[in-house]
Amino acid sequence: MRSSPRSQEQEIDVLVVGAGISGIDVAYHLMKRCPGHSFIIAEARERIGGTWDLFRYPGIRSDSDMHTLGLPFRPWRGENAIVDGPSIRDYLEDTAREFGIDKHIRFGQRVVAADWDSTAGRWNVTIDAAGKERVVRARYLYWGSGYYSYSEAHSPPLPGAEDFAGPLIHPQFWPEDQQVEGKTIIVIGSGATAITLVPALVARGAKVVMLQRSPTYVVSRDPKDKIANRLHRFLPSSVAGRLVRWKNVAYSMATYGLARKKPEKVKHAILKGVGERISDARIVEQHFTPDYDPWDQRICLVPDGDLFEAIEAGKAEVVTGQIDRFESSGIRLRSGQLLECDIAVTATGLKMELFGGARLTVDGQPIDMTQRTIYRGMLISGLPNMALAFGYVNASWTLKCDLTARNFCRLVNESARHNDAAFVVPESAQAGERKPMIALDAGYVRRAADILPMQGSRGGWQVRTDVARDTLDFHFSPIEKAEIEFRDCRSETAGASQ
Structure with missing residues (x-):
């Protein structure tokens, strides 16, 4: 699916950046709820899918079920609820085609800058297309x-990496022709990427070691949602989709709430589950028992316990330790142990970046995001007519982004009713105590402290992790009647830089 740039599109009502889940979702709502407004989707890559087109490493999959990660207006009908990356990308492409969203996508269009013109009440968005702006x-x-x-992953310094004789690969940039059969591979990391790679590489004939600095909580889950499959057999798709979605939301909310209130109980249950899959209790204690509470960091999911099966079969092992340096034949740990390998994979995480790396300015003046506060998880104080799709950290990304898309459409329509006045959350609003936007003690969050806006401590200024409360707010506390101001663009001065 491909669409050539429309050079004549210099004026547009809504510019959507990105043709992944969030972009396709808001496009549907714009078509349904704001039919009088024109829009295009600027997509830097040449295909739909975002994350699910970018990542090509073996075994790439989501750890969210497709009944919640999928789009609510097109319920997932696959037999498995936990699926691989290509299946998700195909689903998104089919969805875009079915609803005519694909006609609005402009591929190869990278947004590199956006400047709010207070006088004109417009965003001047600079787009790079094949080197031409x-x-x-x-x-x-x-x-x-x-x-x-x-374009850039998180790659911490690895002493001696230049001495290593084999390939050193980051999963984000996995070579399509990489051969792994018969190879010994060390996967550095213990997050979702690492625990996905290990069983997938084993299935391709590799011997794998997962080298981690510290353990992560890992739970096993049946990739099939049997209740969902039954409901879809007997009920209309839209009804079954809604029931399954809320069933899964209720389950995730209940488990997350229990983890926060009774962490020891949840920890015991998780470790018991691992012990049922791995017969050696020493492995469970040494390599799968974190020193923090569940949901202080994300919990990792393995469908059907595939990681545990690989370990039990002796085709994979976990080593917990600190890297001293690379040597030509492998990795030397601080303990003195040498882990020999043919290939090393650095599943060391992502580099956080908002707005696709684009430069944001207001009347030509730069924005310091750390001095801004996010409202309802989507609006940034002082920045008019702009919304950011950012999903939940404890539930499916789509659940939050779909609410964001619906709220955005409400604001667009309300703006039109105010004679196209610009909507903005004023910087002077009383947000309460300012706190980090993301309530996770994870490395990728700490590393991004200098680029993220903050959250507040009261009302809509809090970034919630509660799908039900956010949904109730959408229905009973409409965003257009909340702490939003609608200002005549001719006198608009909101958002002046710090």
Whole structure:
């Protein structure tokens, strides 16, 4: 699916950035709820899918079920609820085609800068297409570009890496022709990427060691949702989709709430589950028992316990330790142990990046995001006619982004009712105590402290992790009647730089 740039599109009502889940979702709502407004989706890559087109490493999959990660207006009908990356990308492409969203996508269009013109009440958006820049004037700007850099991964210093004789690969840039059969591979990391790679590499004939600095909570889950499959057999798709979605939301909310209130109980249950899969209790204690509580960091999911099966079969092992340096034949740990390998994979995480790396300014003046506060998880104080899609950290990304898309459409329509006045959350609003936007003690969050806006401590200024409360707010506390101001663009001065 491909669409050539429309050079004549210099004026647009809504510019959506990114043709991944968030972009396709808001496009549907714009078509349904704001039919009088024109929009295009600027996508830097040449295909739909975002994350699910970028990542090509073996075994790439989501750890969210497709009944919640999928789009609510097109319920997932696959037999498995936990699926691989290509299946998700195909689903998104089919969805875009079915609803005519694909006709609005402009591929190969990278947004590199956006400047709010207070006098004109427009965003002047600079787009790079194959090295040639053009400016699109948009009344509204919607960022569906995710939260990490596509061009750069997090790669911590690895002493002696230049001495290693084999390939050193980051999963984000996995070589398509990489051969792994018969190889010994060390996967450095213990997050979702690492625990996905290990069983996938084993299935391709490799011997794998997962080298971690510290353990992570890992739970096993049946990739099939049997209740969902039954409901879809007997009920209309839209009804079954809604029931399954809320069933899974209720379950995730209950388990998350229990983890926060009774962490020891949840920890015991998780470790018991691992012990049922791995017969050696020493492995469970040494390599799967974190020193923090569940949901202080994300919990990792393994469908059907595939990671545990690989360990039990002796085709994979976990080593917990600190790297001293690379040597030509492998990795030397601080303990003195040498782990020999043919290939080393650095599953060391992502580099967080908002707005796809684009430069944001107001009347030509730069923005310091750390001095801004996010409202309802989507609006940034002082920045008019702009919304950011950012999903939940404890539930499916789509659940939050779909609410964001619906709220954005409400604001667009309300703006039109105010004679196209610009909507903005004033910087002077009383947000309470300012706190980090993301309530996770994870490395990728700490590393991004200098690029993220903050959250507040009261009302809509809090970044919630509660799907039900956010949904109730959508229905009973409409965002257009909340702490939003609608200002005549001719006298608009909101958002002046710090």
